[in-house]
Amino acid sequence: MKERIYYVNTSWIKLRVIVSLIVFVGVISFLGVVLISPDHFDTGEMAYQKMWLSRMAVVFAVCSLFSLSINDKKEDRFYHSVIWSLILLGGVEAIWGLGQIYGQVASHHSLFALTGSFYNPGPYSGYLAMVFPVCIGEWLLLKDKANRDRMEQGKYYISLGVILLILCVLPAGMSRSAWLATAVSGLWVYGVHYSWGIRLRKVVKKDKKKVFLVAAIGLVVVSASGFALFFLKADSASGRLLMWKVTSMAITERPLTGYGSDGFVHAYGIAQEKYFANANYSETEEWVAGSPEYAFNEYLQGAVEHGIPFLLAMLSIIGFSLWKGVTEKRFSTCGGVISVLIFACFSYPMQIPGFAVAFYFLLAACIVGRSRFYMLLFTVMITLWGIFYWNHNWYDACKRWSSCKMLYKIGAYQAAKEGYESLYSELNSNGAFLFEYGHCLHKLKDYESSTKILEKAIVHCNDPMVLNIIGKNYQAEGEYGKAEGWLIRSTHRLPNRIYPYYLLAKLYAEPGYRQPEKLKRTAEIVLTKEPKVQSTAVKEMREEVKTLVVSLNGNGSGSN
Template sequence: MDIVLFIFLTFITLNRYVIQTNLSFSIRFMELVGLGVLYIVLRNLSNKNYVCLLLMVVVSGIIQAIYGNLQLLEYYPSNHSGFRMTGSFFNPGPYAGFLSAVWPITLGMYLFNANIIEQMRSKSGSVFLKKMFQYIFNYIPMFGVVSILLVIPASQSRGSWLAVIISSCLLLEYRYRVIKRLFNKYTNLTKSILITGCILIIGVSLLGIYLFKQGSSDGRLFIWKVSTEIIKENPVCGVGLDRFKAHYMNHQANYFSQHGETKETLVADNTYYAFNEFIQFITEQGVFGFIILLFVLFFIIKIKTADVKERNELGIIIKISLLTIGVFAFFSYPMEILPIKLIMVILLSGLAKLDQNKTKLFQNFKVNVPIIISLKTLVVGCILIITVFSFKYINSLSESFKNWQFALNSYQYGDYETAIEAYEEAFPELKDNGEFLMNYGKTLSIYKQDEKAIQILERAKIHLNTTIIETALGDAYKNNKQYKESEIAYIHASNMIPTRFYPLYLLAKLYDEIGQKEKAVKIAKVILGKEIKKSSTAIKEIKQQMKNIITKNELFNKNKEPMK
């Protein structure tokens, strides 16, 4: 496990810094390095401390579940205006994903608490501690099961529901062996009927989950469809870590420019994630990276932890917990959520600890004491140097993020000059961050610093592309009298999300201002005939302005006609 995870991390690093031509700012990569260090630390915990760590994960799930319940009861505000419950997360999806990751650990510790308590009590000499362990491992998992069950249905996250159901069935079957006993009892015909019935129930359940939020489901299917085009263009090593968002919207625009306004336009939007970690992983790391991932999954399944009953049960809990995260990963973006990744690293380190077939490398090599001391000194020195430079970089990065936030606040108040100054201070550290460059370029465009806005927005497109970047770029080009480039940007923005009125509105205004009256009228008529996805005051105003353009140009053409 240690070797294959090291190869996995090494490939991602080489693909990011050596193989790919463009390097984007990536918090995810920084987290990946930090999680690698954490894995090494957790790998050296004793079994007793590791079980206590799993209990702390359960406690964190209980705290989040209570927090969510209090939000539902309106004692605390949620972190998203569109949802009543988010826990401490930014929307219910990651919140439900975190609870679903904690769930199998909680249920597993509750179902197998007798063996876990016995294991913990045997390693504690004090009678008081033995009694305390009994109460803690009896009641905390039980409270966790109840509190999470109360909150998960309200999250309306179908991926988390499916993950919780699958993990619950597996843990309950392993504990009580109900299906095994039934299969041993009945004839082959009865078994076939039971299997067919189970398949039908699963099929109907999956259909129900799909229909529950059909628009959302269709949106995910469309994202997966477009993502395959990125994979076709970059099959071997992908586009690099955190660069899905740099490529996706361009491919979505290409799709609609080729196929027109299909029914899929109704579910298209600005997209940052693939909503399927496996598809996104292939997109970013290619088939070669996916093969390494399959080796990781193979070793997770292959690891044996069954020297004693307690360890076998702990190994089963860990494997089912990893499976639960995997199920959720089919429908969401857990690898963007640090708390879920922390749980995954805890589980992987525990599985590597419990592996009964692991071997110690270099155990037969004999090294002299002076060489050992020199090597240890070298390692400690390297760690100290890396730590010093890391803290220096982190402090600098922290200041840059503070300046970015200050710039966003200044922008909201209309103080564009102060916002631009803050953006300039943050630029050296965040010059490869697409979202930062988008905000910076948009502010420059509004403040009429068009040449600089064009430079920043064109740089932003290398790392991220959205309708916001394209429309801001179109505005900057128009103000700079580069009308052809402005037209291209507006058309590209319109192709990205064909249901949006604003890019076409800007295009019609551009044609009208530069005297291309026929094109202006044509686009205005397209806007007036466009189906409204969600009515708003802005759309009504756009339609009225398009009527004005048509009326003005028809009157102009009428006045141009010669008198008979």
């Protein structure tokens, strides 16, 4: 009888281990999308990650439903699977980054040596910052355990190792927002683990003056650190402030409904045009202005695209998740969520599929626990998300687009045009594709068709070159008034660029649209404006404008 009971218990233990492994496989297969970085086309394209998610959603759903069929409320499998998937993935990312620092692994961006599997150091550093408090939380739990078995001993050293790896790599990323997120979330996890809140209340009761003094010193240190971080990359920080100001202006136009998914680019472009058209801006703002794809603040971007009510609803869900996680003492996942919330104030983690799904799984891990209902609900949500990406996947089209891009770059515009035409129905909401297609038509002198494509590109692309080429199209067709309007819009959208002023100078020198006074004012801007980057192109534009002015003066003196 005892042998039978022992056999049943052993079988049950093996079944529990197998189920835990299945759940872990389902979770890490989905979160592992962060390591996907194909070289089939430009690295900024996320189509392959979305295709991977659509496939792995099926794997996750199968694994999750299998685990739900085993009625065992003792194991918090999903929570531990999320924790250890992120720790392992964070370790891989940190080692990847070390390889790039030492020149053994190629970077994914020509301007940065350190990117991990991402496309620039910012999101990469933010991902490591998200994993850091998760590692801290698990390491502290295992550290305080007196008698660790072999598995726990292995986890203890793995979590400690990943912590040290992240601390080695993170400073090289030069991401101030990631440093801040790491410090705050790490201290929070450490503090709640050792009940700093309770201890602080006791100290406040005993000696309020000392607490006030320490708080004042802490405030000074934090303020000084904030100023130091600001001036570490002052232009970058000023650029973020301008972006947030312009984004806030866009929000005031449609505070309730927003501009729709992917509507940020168009809304921001229009708002920045209006801002600089009013001429009430500083030289610093003109200098740091850009044409961003993201708001570098997920809260503002959410409000622009979906409205303030949607933003408040999302914040309520996140707040509930944190409350639930703290209540259930799931401090590791709560620390990860806090890190992302801080990082999201200064960057765009939710625009990167691999980063976004990690955040969603952290939120779910705070809530799900051992609840079969919550687990089933989350599985259904992931399945629906996977179905959406399965039906709206542009990976194959993007691969074909990369071939067209090669033809476009070497000047084989007719061949490129045929490829763009075949891809238009699939990629007609991709701003970069529409810009290339429209510019290709411009080079082929099909100005009317080029303008139609580029007017659609404006909705999905913030690059002022779209406005410039539309202006050149109208100029080539002899519609000079329309050309001037589009080029003036370009000068307002990005006033620190010399090129649109150069195009305006050429327009005002056109025999059919000669504007001597406007030409002189525009030429003066071209000749005196300080370019962001000195280049041969700037010198050539200035020489050509000088020639136009000399020609104008010569014609003027001749007529007198």
